Amino acid sequence: MNAPFLLVGRSVEFELRLRELLGARLSTVPGAFVTFGADAVAEQVEGSPKAVLLGPVLNFDETHALAETLTERHPGLAVVVVREQRSDLEDWVDELRLHAVVSPLASDDELKEVLGGVARWLVTNELAAADDFRPVRHSVDATSAFEEYIAEVEPETAPETEPESGARAEDDGELESSADTEGDSIGVDGVDASESIEEPEPAAPEWEFPPLDAARPTEAIAVVAPKGGQGKTTIAINLAAGLAKAAPNSVVLVDADLQFGDITAALDLAPEGTIVDATSEVAADELILKTTLTHHKGDFFVVASAPSPELGDRIAPQALGRLIEQLRGIFRYVVIDTTPGLGEHSLVVLEHVTDAVFVSNLGVPALRALRTELELLRTLGLLPVNRRVVVNQTEKNAGLTVKDAEQIIGAPVDVDVPRSTAVLLASNKGVPLLDDDPRDPAARALRALVTRIAPEAADTRTRRRR
CATH class of the missing domain: 3.40.50.2300 (Response regulator)
Incomplete structure (x- = not known):
């Protein structure tokens, strides 16, 4: 509209x-x-x-x-x-x-x-x-x-x-x-006020919010990077898309990169509500909060980024924390794409999540920044127990190996995602890589990350015969 x-x-x-x-x-x-x-x-x-x-x-x-x-x-x-x-x-x-x-x-x-x-x-x-x-x-x-x-x-x-x-x-x-x-x-003046605009009956959505299983705790997963340009948003999108295959309509992706979030652009969405609406006082009502969500055809929901950096900066950190807790009461999985670095909003996100995925490329500056970030979070007591380290955009001729990256970071690497042009092609199409080209090596690596968080999301499709 x-x-x-x-x-x-x-x-x-x-x-x-x-x-x-x-x-x-x-x-x-x-x-x-x-x-x-x-x-x-x-x-x-x-x-x-x-x-x-x-x-x-x-x-x-x-x-x-x-x-x-x-x-x-x-x-x-x-x-x-x-x-x-x-x-x-x-x-x-x-x-x-x-x-x-x-x-x-x-x-x-x-x-x-x-x-x-x-x-x-x-x-x-x-x-x-x-x-x-x-x-x-x-x-x-x-x-x-x-x-x-x-x-x-x-x-x-x-x-x-x-x-x-x-x-x-x-x-x-x-x-x-x-x-x-x-x-x-x-x-x-000059207006016939008797002619009111009649509101239509809202069309019933083709999806619904599945009830939560009381026996299974909900999970909130922050995707974090010390610097921009590490592929954090791509990983967050595909993580949500992969989890949605195991839990349709029970996954929400929050674009908490408050200044320059671009998840809606990467997914070719035209949201009606944004994170500004979702963190407003009226959205404390769960029914109103649900109206701020945008549904993706991949059976997951999106909380769109702020319309402008100014509006994003006006969101109180406490309001962002409240939003995560609200969403955990509605969805099985809450995936949060954070602002690069450890600003106040990112720290609040880490206070309210159960898991974190830390992302870096294979460059020495980025790897050292990630080590510093992990050490600082450990000192602050904000390092989630469930954490994965992803080295993104790896390639053979980079001068460093994944083993070298582990030594610099001081932590094991859980998944390395190879550099692939399919990632850019999928983003330009507005489609998650897992849906656009599931056989691409980068897609396979991302699927491995998904199954580490949710083993039930493992791809059970039989292999084609040669």
Whole structure:
């Protein structure tokens, strides 16, 4: 589903508020792109948004250029300016083709009122379909109050006040806007509020969450590397895919690389919910948490990475630990792809897991870094009892052998994964290597890692005759 609302602004705080309100209905373009011009912003827009919010912290020229460029590329696009009540607001409304103006200090109810009115106006004027604003499965906003407002608000509750400053949008059938005092939202006229957006019955998923076996403890497995570029994400993906063959729909893969997680890109997924939603306070409810998950056709689930490094950094370490414990109450296996190094979030992950897979390539700097990492975790008392060491991307002419790696690390190597072009090909296809080319040597090594953790996942297929 394309997000119907687009935000272009420079306030992280307002973006977080709006994301809490709209969830998957919101896409954003960071304000940094505004510096390079309106065309640069337009190139970042995905899909066909129905309404764009411009601001806060955009000047008149930037807002004018963005409104002109975006409405030219997306005919019928509603334009909402996010701006405090100021003396020049009337000039903005007179010179720009605006549909509404709202203050960044407006309350959540006022934001709902304005955006709900914009949504109804777009549907009433056949500039958008009702389906564009309906909640989506696997999205935390499926239970938000936003769609309830659209569906339940009565015509008389829509604001009918005129702007004190006389500021109005151009009267050519577009929505009119009104401005109140600072901190208030801008009202919306010209909308038939009686025409609510009806919500469809959610389609029954083809999968279900299997009940946990009380006799078998759940396992949480962290995939850890001291440096980036070691193939940690590839191993996490294939570990989840391999475990799912033994426990279908009982495996969840968490992208806890909070700044640059790319699991959804490597699996060609379009998630509606992210780890930002999964670690929010409302996701403490298990039913809501389940709506933030994305189901993969390989019979496992994914908690997608944060939409931006800024949002990822805002996730509290304690919230990440709580998420792991929640998921262990739902799934047989929880696989966590961590941020490289031993930052605060990675340390919290290691506090809440039963197993860890440590990954390094065959380079001396990476191997020494891994040794240091293991020693530090042992000193902190955070080294899991169940741990495996994987040397990735090995090759014969590297100048080092696996035995050499063991001496440098100071620990035995459990699995060495040979370098293979099949890994890159599978990633470019958006498919786990275990599914794309199971006979590749790298795939066989990864399958060996899976069976070390879950012996029941051993491949029992009979060999083909020569």
